[in-house]
Amino acid sequence: MRLTRGFPAFSCAFAIAYLISMYFHPIFTLFTYAPRLGQWFPGVPEAAGKMAPGMYWYSWLATALMAGIVAGSVAALLPDGKPSRAWSAAVWATPLVLIAVLLYVERTWFGFK
Amino acid sequence: MVTYLFIFHGLCAVALLGAITHQAASVWAPVKAGDASFLGRFRAVKAAAYVNAVIALFLITFLIGAVIYPTYRVGARIYMEDLRMSKPVGSFEVKEHLVSFALGFLPAYWYYWRLPHAPEHKTVRKMLALILALIVWTAFLVGHVLNNIKGL
Numbered sequence: 001m002r003l004t005r006g007f008p009a010f011s012c013a014f015a016i017a018y019l020i021s022m023y024f025h026p027i028f029t030l031f032t033y034a035p036r037l038g039q040w041f042p043g044v045p046e047a048a049g050k051m052a053p054g055m056y057w058y059s060w061l062a063t064a065l066m067a068g069i070v071a072g073s074v075a076a077l078l079p080d081g082k083p084s085r086a087w088s089a090a091v092w093a094t095p096l097v098l099i100a101v102l103l104y105v106e107r108t109w110f111g112f113k
Numbered sequence: 114m115v116t117y118l119f120i121f122h123g124l125c126a127v128a129l130l131g132a133i134t135h136q137a138a139s140v141w142a143p144v145k146a147g148d149a150s151f152l153g154r155f156r157a158v159k160a161a162a163y164v165n166a167v168i169a170l171f172l173i174t175f176l177i178g179a180v181i182y183p184t185y186r187v188g189a190r191i192y193m194e195d196l197r198m199s200k201p202v203g204s205f206e207v208k209e210h211l212v213s214f215a216l217g218f219l220p221a222y223w224y225y226w227r228l229p230h231a232p233e234h235k236t237v238r239k240m241l242a243l244i245l246a247l248i249v250w251t252a253f254l255v256g257h258v259l260n261n262i263k264g265l
Contacts, residue, residue, distance in 0.1 A: 007223065007224035008220075010221070011217050011218045011222075014217030014218075018214065035186050036187055053186055053190075057182070058179070060213070061213060061216075088236065088237040091218075091225070095244050096244070098214055099214065099244075102207065102210050106206055108203075109199050109200060109206060110200055
């Protein structure tokens with residue numbers, strides 16, 4: 001088993017899980033950082049309004065990292081073989097699709113309904 | 114301390130811009146034989162030689178950004194929100210997510226670039242270099258403009 005064989009799967013899973021965590025916040029938010037207090041809280045605290053602003057970005061990264069490690073480990077455990085062309089295409093197509101979804105999700109900041 | 118980190122963050126970002134732009138240019142617009150112009154020399158680099166530098170610079174820039182992010186969140190962002198400057202705030206949101214995607218794709222980037230002469234991976238190498246370059250440029254410009262609006 002070569003660990004590096006799992007890298008492409010890690011990357012795709014990381015980015016997809018990050019977008020899912022962000023979009024479906026707070027379902028996959030593991031912890032919250034309160035920058036004014038300099039403290040970390042598990043999940044999204046009920047008193048989140050009092051400690052505002054809460055930062056969830058670190059949690060989304062942690063969720064993405066866990067998803068990436070799981071997917072990468074599974075891919076590394078699969079039988080040896082060269083990565084297919086389809087897999088190579090998925091590696092560069094995934095970020096393009098995710099970027100398009102991200103821009104759509106964030107469109108309201110820029111005045112689009 | 115945050116000011117020093119912020120300046121170092123910016124300097125690392127400039128170095129990263131240079132490295133990833135050299136690489137992307139060299140694979141998307143390879144230099145023609147005998148082209149001794151500035152642009153020709155700019156593209157006449159060994160693209161694979163930039164991989165480790167790009168990864169190291171990205172990680173350093175990203176980590177420093179993660180450290181100084183709370184200062185932005187309670188300072189510059191609230192200042193812009195008070196002024197209802199939704200586009201700059203939204204731009205930073207987009208930047209934050211784009212660099213997170215890029216962070217995740219660094220292992221794949223390394224994986225496909227570690228054998229730079231494997232012809233079956235030529236397209237994925239070119240595309241990952243281009244996507245990383247676009248993300249790094251976007252992040253740099255957004256950060257630069259936001260710092261002009263309200264520095265840390």
